[in-house]
Amino acid sequence: MLHINGLTVTFGGLVAVSDVTFDMREGEVLGLVGPNGAGKTTLFNAICGLARPGSGTVELMGKNLLSMPIHHRARAGIGRAFQVPQPMHELTVRENLTVAQRFGAGKVDKAKIEELLDVLKLGHKADMDAATSLALTEQKALEVGKALATEPKLLMLDEVLAGLETTGKRAFLDTLEEVRKRYRLSVMIVEHDIETITRMCPRVLVLNFGRLIADGSPDQVFNDPEVIRSYTGGEPA
Amino acid sequence: MNKLKIPAVLVLAYLVLPLAVNGNDYVVSLIVAALTIGGIALAWSMLGNLGGMVSFGHAAFFGIGSYASALLTIKAGWPVLVSMLFAGLVAAASSIATMPALRLRGPYFALSILAYAEIFRIIATEWKGLTGGAAGILSIPRLPEIMGIDLGGKIGGYFVVVTLVIAMVGIYAVIRRSPQGLALKAMHDSEDATRVVGVNATMLKALMLVVSAFFAGLMGAFNAHYINFLEPDYAFSGSWTTLAIVAAIFGGYRTLWGPLIGALVVYLVDQLVFKAILPQGHQIILGALLGAMVLFSPTGLTPLIAKLTRLQRKETANAAH
Numbered sequence: 048m049l050h051i052n053g054l055t056v057t058f059g060g061l062v063a064v065s066d067v068t069f070d071m072r073e074g075e076v077l078g079l080v081g082p083n084g085a086g087k088t089t090l091f092n093a094i095c096g097l098a099r100p101g102s103g104t105v106e107l108m109g110k111n112l113l114s115m116p117i118h119h120r121a122r123a124g125i126g127r128a129f130q131v132p133q134p135m136h137e138l139t140v141r142e143n144l145t146v147a148q149r150f151g152a153g154k155v156d157k158a159k160i161e162e163l164l165d166v167l168k169l170g171h172k173a174d175m176d177a178a179t180s181l182a183l184t185e186q187k188a189l190e191v192g193k194a195l196a197t198e199p200k201l202l203m204l205d206e207v208l209a210g211l212e213t214t215g216k217r218a219f220l221d222t223l224e225e226v227r228k229r230y231r232l233s234v235m236i237v238e239h240d241i242e243t244i245t246r247m248c249p250r251v252l253v254l255n256f257g258r259l260i261a262d263g264s265p266d267q268v269f270n271d272p273e274v275i276r277s278y279t280g281g282e283p284a
Numbered sequence: 285m286n287k288l289k290i291p292a293v294l295v296l297a298y299l300v301l302p303l304a305v306n307g308n309d310y311v312v313s314l315i316v317a318a319l320t321i322g323g324i325a326l327a328w329s330m331l332g333n334l335g336g337m338v339s340f341g342h343a344a345f346f347g348i349g350s351y352a353s354a355l356l357t358i359k360a361g362w363p364v365l366v367s368m369l370f371a372g373l374v375a376a377a378s379s380i381a382t383m384p385a386l387r388l389r390g391p392y393f394a395l396s397i398l399a400y401a402e403i404f405r406i407i408a409t410e411w412k413g414l415t416g417g418a419a420g421i422l423s424i425p426r427l428p429e430i431m432g433i434d435l436g437g438k439i440g441g442y443f444v445v446v447t448l449v450i451a452m453v454g455i456y457a458v459i460r461r462s463p464q465g466l467a468l469k470a471m472h473d474s475e476d477a478t479r480v481v482g483v484n485a486t487m488l489k490a491l492m493l494v495v496s497a498f499f500a501g502l503m504g505a506f507n508a509h510y511i512n513f514l515e516p517d518y519a520f521s522g523s524w525t526t527l528a529i530v531a532a533i534f535g536g537y538r539t540l541w542g543p544l545i546g547a548l549v550v551y552l553v554d555q556l557v558f559k560a561i562l563p564q565g566h567q568i569i570l571g572a573l574l575g576a577m578v579l580f581s582p583t584g585l586t587p588l589i590a591k592l593t594r595l596q597r598k599e600t601a602n603a604a605h
Contacts, residue, residue, distance in 0.1 A: 135473070135474070136472065143470075146478070149467075197481050
């Protein structure tokens with residue numbers, strides 16, 4: 048479904064993502080891990096259009112994403128949730144979802160919005176100001192909700208569990224699992240918590256200094272000597 | 285309560301106010317000037333609130349609207365009201381020339397629009413064959429008489445400008461409630477977050493610039509036929525922008541009525557009170573007032589009044605219990 052080939056992103060002299068190549072199947076849940084500064088968010092940005100790659104290709108369902116502006120990528124099936132929730136200010140929770148649906152999915156389907164509010168447990172705050180009325184878990188849910196409202200094929204979650212306490216994290220993971228199954232989504236998730244990655248993702252990619260250094264099951268990659276070295280501060284092999 | 289707001293505004297605008305100031309041409313002309321500034325402030329706020337763009341160059345669209353309408357009536361012999369509408373479209377079309385500035389953000393956008401305003405002023409000055417150059421245009425046709433009301437008079441002019449600004453508020457309200465308006469509002473704080481959900485931010489900002497320029501141009505066209513005289517330094521004067529910005533910020537540029545209320549309060553208080561206290565340099569008191577507003581209520585007067593009203597209601601409810 049997603050084919051990334053030789054993707055490289057540089058900022059001045061810094062190579063943030065270096066010659067990354069991998070494929071992702073439809074319905075797959077893919078974990079993306081790596082130390083801070085490994086290039087995970089930059090890779091996400093390159094896929095959804097917020098960073099411009101110097102070289103390489105990104106294809107989703109046969110469509111070349113790199114030739115599309117950011118707003119077309121949402122229509123092509125890319126749904127992105129940010130690490131720091133970015134609710135649309137001065138808009139209610141329902142309006143946030145409506146804007147995302149109207150522009151991302153190209154339609155207004157009120158029933159679908161109500162369904163999302165229900166699944167994400169935001170119904171009781173639907174008409175409240177999104178920027179000032181939501182607890183952190185609810186802000187995270189709205190962040191995912193905006194991405195879901197665009198009716199994505201690939202849901203990209205960038206550390207959406209960061210900052211949540213254990214109970215909240217478990218509940219949120221259950222919600223994510225429910226939406227994944229309900230909407231038959233492929234999911235790519237950046238996450239630091241190994242337990243979460245192990246629970247959610249049958250396949251994990253590891254980035255270090257922008258390079259893809261491991262690709263396999265959680266058991267395989269977390270026992271890989273290079274991965275261990277990358278987390279303990281060693282130079283890349 | 286909300287259902288009563290619109291009839292209340294209409295009664296106030298078309299009945300109470302004209303009756304209250306009837307016969308006092310000076311006060312009527314001050315209110316007309318305040319509403320003209322209010323119209324530009326509204327146009328400016330549309331761009332600032334929906335899309336997050338601060339423009340220092342709305343005088344350009346105001347000036348283009350002024351000249352377009354004046355020239356259409358004088359040289360082409362068009363009826364005044366048709367020319368005014370078309371002048372708004374000319375100002376909107378001229379905004380297309382400023383669109384490369386949309387690639388810029390914050391102060392860079394603001395300054396580049398200011399540069400465009402200066403370019404248009406120079407064109408109006410130098411294109412003597414069309415605009416009359418620095419000497420300007422005299423004897424611009426008055427607003428017509430309709431159903432026995434002389435729109436070219438003080439009170440007639442008031443009815444025209446009040447109709448224009450109320451229509452602008454109505455259109456602004458519709459835009460704000462539309463999905464495009466919501467997206468533009470959202471863009472104000474996080475453009476990237478709106479782009480990734482499929483919003484074509486550049487296109488929407490461009491559309492908002494066109495609408496904003498249309499309204500500023502319409503106000504310019506009205507003003508040209510109201511005062512019947514134009515010259516480049518007046519029509520493209522930076523004061524049209526600065527007064528509008530002061531009014532919008534004072535009244536609350538993110539609210540629907542704030543820019544208009546701000547213009548009425550700021551201009552009338554300045555002209556009727558501060559000018560009497562300090563005939564020379566009375567604007568300094570205005571500056572201090574704006575500074576105080578920014579300090580104590582950064583969102584402006586309208587949100588402050590709403591907040592105080594809520595507090596008052598709460599206190600009344602508590603006292604009743």
